[in-house]
Amino acid sequence: MRLYTQLLSLLIFVTVVACQAQLDNKTKAHKTMNKENYRDLNEEEKRVIINKGTEYPFTGEYNSLKEAGVFHCKQCNTPLFKSEDKFDSGSGWPSFDDAIEGNVKEIPDNDGRRVEIVCNTCGGHLGHVFRGEALTNKSTRHCVNSISLSFEPTDESPRDTAVFASGCFWGTEYHLQKMNGVIDTKPGYIGGHVKNPGYRQVCSGLTGHAEAVRVIFNPKLVRYEELAKIFFETHDPSQVDGQGPDIGNQYRSEVFYYNEEQKQIIKNLIKQLESKGINVVTRLTKATTFWVAEDYHQDYYTKTGKQPYCHIYQKKF
Numbered sequence: 001m002r003l004y005t006q007l008l009s010l011l012i013f014v015t016v017v018a019c020q021a022q023l024d025n026k027t028k029a030h031k032t033m034n035k036e037n038y039r040d041l042n043e044e045e046k047r048v049i050i051n052k053g054t055e056y057p058f059t060g061e062y063n064s065l066k067e068a069g070v071f072h073c074k075q076c077n078t079p080l081f082k083s084e085d086k087f088d089s090g091s092g093w094p095s096f097d098d099a100i101e102g103n104v105k106e107i108p109d110n111d112g113r114r115v116e117i118v119c120n121t122c123g124g125h126l127g128h129v130f131r132g133e134a135l136t137n138k139s140t141r142h143c144v145n146s147i148s149l150s151f152e153p154t155d156e157s158p159r160d161t162a163v164f165a166s167g168c169f170w171g172t173e174y175h176l177q178k179m180n181g182v183i184d185t186k187p188g189y190i191g192g193h194v195k196n197p198g199y200r201q202v203c204s205g206l207t208g209h210a211e212a213v214r215v216i217f218n219p220k221l222v223r224y225e226e227l228a229k230i231f232f233e234t235h236d237p238s239q240v241d242g243q244g245p246d247i248g249n250q251y252r253s254e255v256f257y258y259n260e261e262q263k264q265i266i267k268n269l270i271k272q273l274e275s276k277g278i279n280v281v282t283r284l285t286k287a288t289t290f291w292v293a294e295d296y297h298q299d300y301y302t303k304t305g306k307q308p309y310c311h312i313y314q315k316k317f
């Protein structure tokens with residue numbers, strides 16, 4: 001009888017412990033599996049974050065970003081990396097030699113060689129971590145897909161994006177980057193049908209891309225309309241498939257808009273120009289993927305000290 005009581009106690013004890021463990025797991029699971037507050041991901045974000053894909057190098061939004069702030073998980077908003085740990089590795093992906101403690105989890109990659117890094121909260125794929133490369137004092141490189149991150153600048157000024165194509169992108173960038181309120185400019189390619197095109201490919205005129213400039217700006221300091229006016233005033237919007245001596249559809253005049261408001265502003269400006277007798281051929285197209293151009297195109301005129309040859313300011317409004 002005594003043995004029976006002891007066995008019964010043991011059984012109750014085991015059951016209670018098991019239930020407790022189950023409860024702990026549930027709480028834990030509940031914490032990490034609570035998807036109510038997760039951001040909805042688009043197809044490209046899902047490809048990288050959920051299906052562990054990789055974005056093309058030198059194309060990500062944050063590859064060359066040098067602003068102060070914190071990089072959060074795109075899906076669950078957990079803070080993952082700080083801008084002071086970001087360095088230029090030349091790899092084409094944002095690189096950090098440290099992560100915010102406890103928020104980035106390392107797991108062996110399925111390839112059996114590399115170490116994958118994921119968000120410790122939601123498990124979203126971030127990239128890989130490499131050690132021993134001696135690129136920084138910490139000799140650690142968290143190689144992260146821009147698309148897995150969302151950046152919150154320390155300076156919380158609002159930001160907006162504009163994309164303009166007006167011939168050789170060095171000239172387009174030259175004028176736009178000088179404007180007050182412009183945070184960043186990038187030359188690149190947009191509007192074609194080939195993924196991640198290179199300069200030579202685009203120059204062939206066969207990819208359908210236009211040479212363009214992406215402008216990140218603070219709309220409180222400079223309005224989209226002011227940028228668009230500079231765009232029209234620094235090139236000839238009546239030249240078909242070319243600009244000055246640069247001939248080819250990759251040098252066409254085109255505005256890639258991100259919202260209805262931008263579209264309407266451009267339509268109005270085109271009307272104003274037409275009323276002045278200018279035959280505007282500028283195309284107006286909804287923005288698609290903007291492929292940032294190779295590093296040697298960035299800040300061309302600032303780096304070389306040269307002046308643009310076919311983008312001269314001329315007052316039109």
Ligand SMILES: [Zn+2]
Binds near residue numbers: 073075119120122
């Ligand atoms: Zn996350």
